[in-house]
Amino acid sequence: MHSVIGAARVRLIRAGRSARYLLGTLVTAVVTLVAAPLLCVPSLAAAWADSHRRRAGVLLGRPVQPRPRALRRDLAWLATQVATGLPAGLLALVLLADVLHTFAITVGWWAFPASEPPRLPLLGVHIDDWAAALTIGLVQFLLLAALVVMALPPLARLHARCCQAVLALSPADQLAARVTELTQTRTGVLQAHGAELRRIERDLHDGTQARLVAIAMRLAVAGETFSKDPDAAAVLVRQAQAETEEAMTELRSVIRTIYPPVLADQGLAGALGALATRAGVPTRIDIGELGEVPAAVEVIAYFAVTEALANIARHSRATTAAVRVTRDGALLSAQITDDGSGGADASRGSGLDGIRRRAAALDGTMQISSPPGGPTTITVELPCV
Structure with missing residues (x-):
């Protein structure tokens, strides 16, 4: 029982999303038809087409990737949107209007004058008592609602796929986009590599190299003073040893930023x-x-x-x-x-x-x-x- 209710709920949600998509498509098709000369401007055509690509992607559950501007495809989509969006949107509007009209007559027939009883859409039958409302009216409402639930989702998906197919990049466009992407990636890699080399050079120059110079100077002084003052030379050697350990620590830190030893070990x-x-x-x-x-x-x-x-x-x-x-x-x-x-x-x-x-x-x-x-x-x- 719960699975049946859950499946019905999913179908209703899907039908609602499809109805919203198709009604939005009707609006965009009308705007496209009315504002066609303005939408032929390349930047506007691209923005208008991309907005519908995103709507189609949301309906189909497919993320839409950025694409380079393709004026011919954008203009082809404008024509396709008018040719397919108007009939698909009008069909959805008529079905939804009939469902609402039937529901309103079924539950509110009594509010009409007795001399002018309301008439159901499609069948054209007058509803003037509860018997007719709960039989003919209810049956027509359920049939129209079932038609909406069954027909609108595939119609919306068909239009969304058509939209994405028209606006999809050709193999040549895909190759050009890929070349552009790789060029940008190569530039970024070179910049990152150069920055990394400068950082390593700076760390070695300011840290390890400076310590090694200090060690060399202390050892040189220790060598000069050893014959005269062995104790002072010993102090300098111990200081050089401490500096060596610190230099090794800094060097390991630099190496760790290049390839962490823990990766090699574990x-x-x-x-x-x-x-x-x-x-x-x-x-x-x-x-x-x-x-x-x-x-x-x-x-x-x-x-x-x-x-x-x-x-x-x-x-x-x-x-x-x-x-x-x-x-x-x-x-x-x-x-x-x-x-x-x-x-x-x-x-x-x-x-x-x-x-x-x-x-x-x-x-x-x-x-x-x-x-x-x-x-x-x-x-x-x-x-x-």
């Missing part, structure tokens, strides 16, 4: 487990069966989780966080969530943009869902090829 799962113990908020780690992961993918996944947890500790005011890493075929996915205040935005030039650029270096992606008030979910997907 693998990605062990490294993330160790990372969770040092996170600023209680963090749950869930690692699936990963198999053999390329070293470059391990490094980027590790740094992505490291940066995300650091941002959570610094900015989110979260009380808990979770890291889930899974692999589906050749795709490694790392998902970091927190219950903080939300509002994370990679476009502000924060560490999140660094995650995006690192992922793009391997043709991977990063997606952020962070509405105001939270929660925040960062998903990094990396191909293991």
